[in-house]
Amino acid sequence: MNGMTSIEKPDALIERMGRAARAAATAMARMTSEQKSHALNAAAEGIRDNAPAILAANARDMERSAAAGLSAAMLDRLRLDAARLASTADGVDTVAALRDPVGMIVDESLRPNGIKLQRVRVPLGVVAIIYESRPNVTADAGALCLKSGNAVILRGGSEAVESNRAIHQAMVTALAKAGVPADAMQLVPSTDRAAVGAMLRAQGLIDIVVPRGGKSLVARVQDEARVPVLAHLDGINHIYVDAAADPAKARAIILNAKMRRTGVCGAMETLLIDRAYGDPTALIETLIDGGCEVRGDATVQALDPRVTPAAAEDWDTEYLEAIASVAMVDGLDGALAHIAAHGSHHTDAILTEHRRTADRFLLEVDSAIVMHNASTQFADGGEFGLGAEIGISTGRLHARGPVALEGLTTYKWLVRGTGQTRP
């Protein structure tokens, strides 16, 4: 296949793959839930059966990438071992067991003229996933797309090329035996950046692109894409501690929201404290004693000598590390104004024991996820009971917040008559 495609220009390659994916999507849309589950269970077995080959491929990726000077963090993302690969295969079984949204009736009605209307969920069509380093995305994202009846075109990073190829090969062989067309799950053979560009322009062939990776990848995709994109660029998430917050809950939640895992998109980045809150110093101490650098405005700096000054850009920064920016605000209105000016529409939380104050925050903050008295680290498809997650969207159209199977579907209108004509 490499020999065959190496002379193909990126646009021609993606057009060929897209047309094949479209044809496969038609077949996928007709499969029953049972057929899809069965095929995904087979794909999981395929990963287990081919574990030695996949781990060997990964070892070659690791060696090449280490020699090329890839960072330790990136190498850790790239690395597979027996346990990680087993968990990847189990993840495919988990997706296989999820409730299939295809065929679900969104709503129905009987018109006065006797016509029966139904809105029924159908697959989106062709989904493209563009990702970096983590080879498990090949399996996870691929499984979500297939379970929801779509065809998928996967384009992984060059550092993981052999791992992705091995996982893809193991899955697609098993899928084909179980009746899924091989073109329903394709891996772009080229690691040429131009292939990504061709995917982003493939209107009519690719229905949605999901970038999975760092900010520069997401920014490039959002910037160049003519195809719809499901993504979030930033998670500049705020927690507002209201005057009426419970101090013990507040300390526990802000520490968890910032420090449980600092690299996730649901991590708190900015803490807003009501000027009327009783003990702001305890909040700052909780963070600093927990190992977090605190950057603050003048009032916050006065609370603890360890606070460093926040620069203007701090309020617009997603640190993804053990750093938080902290500002004092004038009550709920001050918090709302700060979030409107600096938020990224991802996840924002209020801590308060006043239900009406919380309700105003939940109504007025324009973010995909708004929380009351809970850690922003709950912003996750699994925690929301979706079973898995293809991504989190801060866009306003189609799907918002954590997106799983339902977000990979659309609907059609079924109209059943008995010979009606329109007067």
Add this chain to the structure above:
Amino acid sequence: MNGMTSIEKPDALIERMGRAARAAATAMARMTSEQKSHALNAAAEGIRDNAPAILAANARDMERSAAAGLSAAMLDRLRLDAARLASTADGVDTVAALRDPVGMIVDESLRPNGIKLQRVRVPLGVVAIIYESRPNVTADAGALCLKSGNAVILRGGSEAVESNRAIHQAMVTALAKAGVPADAMQLVPSTDRAAVGAMLRAQGLIDIVVPRGGKSLVARVQDEARVPVLAHLDGINHIYVDAAADPAKARAIILNAKMRRTGVCGAMETLLIDRAYGDPTALIETLIDGGCEVRGDATVQALDPRVTPAAAEDWDTEYLEAIASVAMVDGLDGALAHIAAHGSHHTDAILTEHRRTADRFLLEVDSAIVMHNASTQFADGGEFGLGAEIGISTGRLHARGPVALEGLTTYKWLVRGTGQTRP
């Protein structure tokens, strides 16, 4: 305002209007259904109270456009009279009375950790409508956007500039008195085509663009837009008459689907007849005797001497007039293949008395609306019980088919905890 804006470049104009709309959208999102209904009732009254001024403005538009040689069909679309204007005002009252989707709970769940989750409908934000000739769109589309809690930026055609300005002025004055910010309903003062270009590039300021008008307008918008578009370009709608169709129903439905109104997007354009259908000649005669030109393949030409030959492009043509292309196909599979090759994913119908054949058609035809034993002319938001329609979408994301208030909303996730942190 004209003096002020005439020196403003299109991009600066749209950026200023977009920012003002975004601020107004925040206020709109907080209004209750009652406030919005009351304001729209006031806007309808405003149209009625200002009828003389609006009709006078329309007379000037008509005079100028007639002198400029606008076609009779276009002049008819542009023309307002007392009855049409009264019906426009009544339409605003109808929208005011529709059920408001904002605040509706899409779904909710209680997580094992005690966290309560709700997905709740919220307005999309800022909607842009780009339209031609028909000044009633100013009122209709404006009302739908406001009722669903959005701000709207309206950009009408140059031929209707005075009519649109008069309707907008009447409505916005009444709306402002009823507490709706004036910036929630703005009319682009410039009829410069460059203003449309600026709207189509206004990512972050405009959340969705809805083009309302002829194919060249829709094509330009779809081609240039970097902002999401809700639209359909073509309605190349098929009716497939199966061998098991009821002949009387078939004749009545195809005549209605083609000839009731030939200029609507739900009109049938192509008739596909199963080779095994008993009396195809009667179907051709029904159309021709009903005043329809029939263009057919060789087999169809042999059925009636009045049939003219269909050229290759006929199968991909949306006539929007009293012309139909007719082909004989090999059963359901032939029909499915023809529709997959030539359809526009708008509305397609099967006529058959076999439920299982119908079910396969409804499942396998990839169109926004699929019908069994009903006229394609039912493809309409009003007929679907949506109360009104901002447009019909053949896109696969966000909203598909007839779109009314719900399609002008998105959702947010409300997470209510009692102090939970993530383990």
